[in-house]
Amino acid sequence: MEVSDEQRVILAIFVLKDDALEWWESTERTHGREVITWQHFVELFHRRYFPDSLMVQKEAEFIRIAQGTQSVYEYERKFAELSRFAPHMVDTEARKARHFEMGLREEIQGPVSMFKLETYAEVVDRALIAERNCNRLSKANDQERKPNQSNFLKGRSSGSSFKKQGVPNSNKKAHKTCPRYGKAHSGTCYLESGACFKCGKTRHFIKDCPNLRAEQTTNTSGSQQKPKVQGRVFALTKQDAEVSPSVVSDLHKG
Template structure:
């Protein structure tokens, strides 16, 4: 949802239930009238519900991400999901497409690496096209 930064905490709190809502009410009691920013809310929430060991595990998973037997579409979804755990790995527009490309299977990577694509969207699009072309070639050779 597109909401202002000021409204994010209000919206997030609105959807909290049971234990999470009780946690938030305790936070409000301890912080009094202090305005809690979105960034601070996320830090507090992660500290309570996302253990550091899980963050480290997910970051490592993102650093070593590879397509393997997944479709390009499934790989892209996993890449997008895990990228938030390793923002420093894809902290520039140039690094994100390269990291995605390195994780593709060799036959797809080989087809798209010659294009020197600059954006993440271009690399994903070409990978989807390359995979479709690989499928057509393998069917023609059968």
């Protein structure tokens, strides 16, 4: 603005507010009518808000600065902020560019360093391009992984459903104990209804069952004759023994 040092102090005081304004009013009372030059004002201001300990801390942060998980844009803003505390490290475009480049992440630093750029602006621009390429490649890899993961999950789900479907539900159901027969069975109790224990039909017993007679005829016509079924009636059917009086009497005779 091409103003004198005296006017610079007046302009600086005009923009102070809150804690900074209170600090200046206190400093002005301490110095009384002493004329404060611009150089003196800067020293007092830095002593209050930028002490030497803070300057050393900020300079160390700038020396160790690295991108980390930040984007290139966020890293550049932090770099510009801290570079004010170490002006000797960024006194040329080449030194500033190299220091910024060394703090980039490896996958971004590689494509940038191969161009051997000499200006800070070129390095920042190339880093932004490398970052976009890395993000695009990462998204493409994620899209390739998703179908494989979905197929794997489908295979697991279909396998589990196959196992579930392979077990019949009827096997899991428990039959109630029949009060007449004394054992568990499904459907109508043949002993209760008086039905044939061979075919399940009424009006005849198992010994007179047409199906049983058909089996006897088939066995007789074979090359090897098997024992008659009549002899098996008493051993296999406790129910017929209870229903048929003739069978019961024969058992007692035996």
